[in-house]
Amino acid sequence: MAPSTILTLIVVYFSILFIISYFVSRKNSDNDTFFKANKNSKWYLVAFGMIGTALSGVTFISVPGKVGAVTNQFAYFQFVIGNAIGFLIIAKVLLPLYYRMNLTSIYGYIEQRLGTISYKTSATIFLISRTIGSAFRLYLVVIVLQRYVFDAFHVPFALTVLISLALIFAYTYRGGLKTIIITDTLQTFFLVLSVFLTIYFICQSLDFSAVEAFEAVKTSNYSKIFFYEDFMAPTYFIKQILGGMFVTIAMVGLDQDLMQKNLSCKNIGEAQKNMFTFTGTFVLINIFFLSVGALLYMYADKNGIAIPEYLGKPKTDFLFPEIALNYLGAVPAIVFLLGLTAATFATTDSALTALTTSFCVDFLGMDKAANTHNQRTVRTRHFVHIGFSMLMFLVIIVFNALNDESVVTMIFRVAGYTYGPLLGLYCFGLFLKKLTVHDKLVPLICLLSPMLTYFISEHSAKWMGGYVFDTELIIVNGLITFLGLILISRRSLENTRF
Numbered sequence: 001m002a003p004s005t006i007l008t009l010i011v012v013y014f015s016i017l018f019i020i021s022y023f024v025s026r027k028n029s030d031n032d033t034f035f036k037a038n039k040n041s042k043w044y045l046v047a048f049g050m051i052g053t054a055l056s057g058v059t060f061i062s063v064p065g066k067v068g069a070v071t072n073q074f075a076y077f078q079f080v081i082g083n084a085i086g087f088l089i090i091a092k093v094l095l096p097l098y099y100r101m102n103l104t105s106i107y108g109y110i111e112q113r114l115g116t117i118s119y120k121t122s123a124t125i126f127l128i129s130r131t132i133g134s135a136f137r138l139y140l141v142v143i144v145l146q147r148y149v150f151d152a153f154h155v156p157f158a159l160t161v162l163i164s165l166a167l168i169f170a171y172t173y174r175g176g177l178k179t180i181i182i183t184d185t186l187q188t189f190f191l192v193l194s195v196f197l198t199i200y201f202i203c204q205s206l207d208f209s210a211v212e213a214f215e216a217v218k219t220s221n222y223s224k225i226f227f228y229e230d231f232m233a234p235t236y237f238i239k240q241i242l243g244g245m246f247v248t249i250a251m252v253g254l255d256q257d258l259m260q261k262n263l264s265c266k267n268i269g270e271a272q273k274n275m276f277t278f279t280g281t282f283v284l285i286n287i288f289f290l291s292v293g294a295l296l297y298m299y300a301d302k303n304g305i306a307i308p309e310y311l312g313k314p315k316t317d318f319l320f321p322e323i324a325l326n327y328l329g330a331v332p333a334i335v336f337l338l339g340l341t342a343a344t345f346a347t348t349d350s351a352l353t354a355l356t357t358s359f360c361v362d363f364l365g366m367d368k369a370a371n372t373h374n375q376r377t378v379r380t381r382h383f384v385h386i387g388f389s390m391l392m393f394l395v396i397i398v399f400n401a402l403n404d405e406s407v408v409t410m411i412f413r414v415a416g417y418t419y420g421p422l423l424g425l426y427c428f429g430l431f432l433k434k435l436t437v438h439d440k441l442v443p444l445i446c447l448l449s450p451m452l453t454y455f456i457s458e459h460s461a462k463w464m465g466g467y468v469f470d471t472e473l474i475i476v477n478g479l480i481t482f483l484g485l486i487l488i489s490r491r492s493l494e495n496t497r498f
Helices: 003-025 031-039 043-066 076-101 108-114 116-148 157-172 177-205 210-219 237-253 256-262 268-303 316-326 330-363 375-402 407-418 420-431 439-463 473-487
Strands: 435-437 489-491
Touching: 003 116, 003 157, 003 177, 003 330, 043 116, 043 177, 043 256, 043 268, 043 316, 043 330, 076 108, 076 237, 076 256, 076 268, 108 116, 108 420, 108 435, 116 157, 116 256, 116 316, 116 330, 116 375, 116 407, 116 420, 116 439, 157 177, 157 330, 157 375, 177 210, 177 268, 177 330, 210 268, 237 256, 237 407, 237 420, 237 473, 256 268, 256 330, 268 316, 316 330, 330 375, 407 420, 407 439, 407 473, 420 439, 420 473, 435 439, 439 473, 473 489
Parallel strands: none
Antiparallel strands: 435 489
């Protein structure tokens, strides 16, 4: 497909988002709208829109790309099972807590339970974690756009990143969460549609019926799900399931981004219906993404297509776009672009809104009633939104210079270090209610824990008979934080309600 055609499609796509943003936010763009969507979101819209936010362009490209490795195949589905367990724990444990406390920022729990410094520390951890994670996700779609569109116009990579972030800022800075709940619903529709249509087009190219495609995937060398053979291997099923569960609890349940959408529902009942519906759909969609991966490799084998290179190295993240844009025809290419764009920008717009919300609420106190309709605070919120856009820009530029791995691998590896302290903080608060901490020492514990975790990870193979950590590293990090908090704890003088 010609780069000019792809560019035209992107322009049309964002024009639709701008129109939606205009009509959603034209009557009201105060802080209550931006932070909480006026607390009247429909649960089914939130549930459907969260699919696009949770999956992102990483799932869209990187997960199918990983299927081709002999050591991976469908091993990622073990992680997805862990994700599903984590979502159910969030629905039954964390959501009732957040609604009971009527929180705008979920880190308000840490303030009431452990103290102000602990509260600021947890919010800072989120800001760092989500900025890095979202930058990685956006990076993936930007390098695809760069390779297949903007290189043809000799546009520098940095400018491509800047344009992408500017577009996201433009349709989110006024309406915030209220706008995103609507735009993400549309974007998720494009994402889901593209998955099914991609499978259809690949099957058509391979002369498979639906039943034949199912059998081909099932009997292929790519479809092994459970890995029991080697406990030391990163893909061992218990490690993947436990890692998926705790990564989800930390990256979703303790993350302002996805929780902010849940807290915009009218009540806890609707929020839980949202989570249960979302969980089932999430598992199903990931099965289809893995199937796309198997079919892509079958197509590549049949047609002699090699894995594309980036910066001189094979990059499996490029296999899907390479086949979709250059081999399947114009309509499949359009379908692929819609899905990729929807997946990635649904994640990034939501993250920018959550980052702005957390900073404005946790550090500037904009959730106070007096600040809700204050025009000065609204202007400040706009500057904060710009600030996080620029910070994400810098992270992407640095990551582009350093990364040589699959993006999905890098995201969950970094999450193990950045979200681990949050896991430890919340576990301490929820399970040791008779204890509190020396508040001033909490930042030190949260800093030392990832450092010690990294040290253990680097030497685990030598110390533990060849054992290699994967996604379960977040459990180690959370446990070290938890034990560190116990060391600086004392008996609470007050009864803890939460």
